[in-house]
Amino acid sequence: MRVDRRMLLCVLICTPTWAQSGGPPADADVLRTLRSGHPRLLVLDEDFARVRELIETNADARRLHEGLVKYATRVLDDEPVVHRLIGPRLLDQSRTCLHRVSTLAALYRLDGDPLHATGREASKSDEVASRVKGDRRFADRAIKEMLTAAAFPDWNPRHFLDTAEMANALGIGYDWLYDVLSAEQRRAIRTAIVEKGLTPGLAVYRKGGWWADAVHNWNQVCNGGMTVGALAIADEERAIAAEVIGFARRSIPRAMATFAPDGGWPEGPGYWNYATRYTAYYWAALNTALDNDFDLKSMPGFADTGLFRIHCEGPTGLAFNYADGGSTVGGSGQMMYFARLFDRPVYAAYAREHRSDTGVFDLLWYDARGTAADIDKLPAAAWFRGIDVAFLRSKWHDPAATFVGFKGGDNRANHSHLDLGTFVLDGQGERWAVELGADDYNMPGYFGSQRWTYYRLRTEGQNTLVINGENQDPKAKAPIVAFDSSSDRSFAVADLSAAYAKHARRVQRGVALLDSQAVLIQDEIDAASPVEVAWSMHTTAAAEPDGRDVIMTLNGKTMRARVLEPASAAWTVEEVKLDPPLKPLRDTRKLMLGLRTEGAASRIVVLMSPGAASAAADAPVVRPLAQWLQPVGG
Structure with a gap:
């Protein structure tokens, strides 16, 4: 039988290394460069310090911070998430948990610990003392949210996006609030990440489950959530964390190849937002925790994908919402991250101009570079x-x-x-x-x-x-x-x-x-x-x-x-x-x-x-x- 060389090449390229070798990846050393201590996910202590200074000196960043504080203050009196499915999905609860935990935990780290304050003294004024007290309430409320989710019977692995987003939420909270969690709280959250997140994820990886082989948003979301959860607890749960990270690093290039050659996304702007947000979580977590992105930065088209975000939105603020997309793109804090990652100030300029559904990563990844003139220089078509x-x-x-x-x-x-x-x-x-x-x-x-x-x-x-x-x-x-x-x-x-x-x-x-x-x-x-x-x-x-x-x-x-x-x-x-x-x-x-x-x-x-x-x-x-x-x- 005559073999088409191009087809054979495609099979070799598109088949994960672990599948070609007949078994799971051997990644015992993938954690060799794991950063010790916490925080190590997405943002580091020096990043929090940079943002504190930015809040003091940049009016736009200060407004973002004030809005997040207002949101977090409202959440203090809200009930935690519940294990309630809408159709087959727990997804709205997972996303609520992520938004609450990441915002509350970030605000605690930004303002809650006077020992880490930049340009402030804890005793400077009653206002500062009140703010510190309020921030500790933010930490306690985030912990309450995490412990509630940790006690769920499961994170609905049948619809694995729900599981991945919950693993992301608890991974971020565990990392950013590690110093204020008790030993018992750490154990409860860590156990939930392993048993309700990483273990069902490994079951999919090991048998070649569909999202692990997908070329669309499910791939980035599931791999991103699994990786953040694994890196959060990698020093305590080294074996399972290494295996998850090993599988994820081989799976995610399939979806990343979809951005080639010029950054477009076939699922439409809304799902572009979802896919790239989790790609940013994945990428940032690898870089901060391992100082290694496994060469993903060089994948064709991804450096240009911010241009797709810019062009897809009309002057009305409405997107070209083909496919299963909503009329707006939603918050795109990852554009700030991409601006820094690829040295594209125009991405940051557009993100500041067209901000919606503001989240904590708009502030944590804030980039003040870029101007309206940079946008005007882009081709109109x-x-x-x-x-x-x-x-x-x-x-x-x-x-x-x-x-x-x-x-x-x-x-x-x-x-x-x-x-x-x-x-x-x-x-x-x-x-x-x-x-x-x-x-x-x-x-x-x-x-x-x-x-x-x-x-x-x-x-x-x-x-x-x-x-x-x-x-x-x-x-x-x-x-x-x-x-x-x-x-x-x-x-x-x-x-x-x-x-x-x-x-x-x-x-x-x-x-x-x-x-x-x-x-x-x-x-x-x-x-x-x-x-x-x-x-x-x-x-x-x-x-x-x-x-x-x-x-x-x-x-x-x-x-x-x-x-x-x-x-x-x-x-x-x-x-x-x-x-x-x-x-x-x-x-x-x-x-x-x-x-x-x-x-x-x-x-x-x-x-x-x-x-x-x-x-x-x-x-x-x-x-x-x-x-x-x-x-x-x-």
Whole structure:
């Protein structure tokens, strides 16, 4: 039998070393460089000292600190987490535990111990004495949270994200509060990390469980949580910690390879945030505890992934939320860490400008470098080749700028929808074309056989084409075949042919930003026999159709959509109503065009432009997509 050398190389590269050798990794010496004492995870004593000084000298850092203190003070009177599942998940409790413990413990270390204070004296004033007393309450409340979680019957290993996040929470708390934990408290927390975290994790590693082989967010989250938990107790539980760290270091490169070649993430911005946050936990823990990142820093694309975070967010503050993503990215404190790790001050500048859901790592990893001017120097348009997603933007730092997120990609990606060719559109400070995002994960078959029956996930629930009333091929890919980032006319063209191969020989969509305001969406369909094509776009704007025009109104702004081709096309608008168990949609409607091809090449061309006035004379000359730019190679 003839062996394909490329396939053999892929197998060797993609198969973990321990699997190639027929057994688990031998990592007895992985802890050889383990830092003694605590804290040693994510931040060290000198980092806490740096942040104390920063709070005194930097107004933005001081505001962050004040906000965290307010949050921690409220938590003092809250009940600890409970072992309560929502559907199959304990995840909300694990995340609550992590947020509380990391915030409370960090504030204690920052302000609670007068022996560690920088530029302060414990007896300086009653205010300082009160603050010290308050911080000890923060430590006690964090310990209460950890002991409650440690006493849970389990950390729900059937949904291992829950287990990993809880191991991360207790690992951080154990490390940062080690000096104030009693011997009995240490033993209880350490035992829980071993029995409810690391042991079920090893069961997955040893048999090659699915998240250990995954190339998406589960990999980073599970490996990150396991590694933080292991490093926290590595001096007391050396054997199991070494084995966990050994397995994790061989597993995580699989997911890290997904960032190649340029930092894009196929699961969408929300899951980018989740995956990279845990990559930062993993990376930072290795560096602070072992002074070794196992060469992960050199993996292709990861140094650039902060650019994906920057480009994916429109001037409205809303993300291009393709796949199972929410409309916002969420807090991204890891951008501060990446700014330092890769010497990219622009990451820190963007993180400060676009802060949301502030967490303690926004402060602990704070980087004051970078300015708005650094962001302005970035290209306004970007194409992430690894995932075939493009972003077009008229200008940075303009809330009224025009922005388009446009997706090719792979329908087989984790959390994907059947959304090849979909887009979002911002202009005049509003989002005109919206993505509907995820539905309820607890619905029957959401991640299984019924996934493509739910409206938000089906092709009809996207801003793309439906041909003959059917979904896109769930296995299809759509490469971006042309791209230009010229300031006066940026565009991207995606080849959607594989998504509609059952119905047409060739289907392509091009999206262009013209003169920094108008957006042209051009579809070309070449079918051997007649097909029914439905063009659709979802919006929360009021929409009034008038033949070839539809006028959208939102918050006093207007946007006009005009059909340039075919001349006979007319708009229809319908309200989108979803019945339970689907999550409801409010004030959402669908702009639609219908076209019946006659077995030849056909074209649908739509021009979106601000303002209500019809301006047919301003319409661009329509050229075939093949003439927009010669296909991009390489």
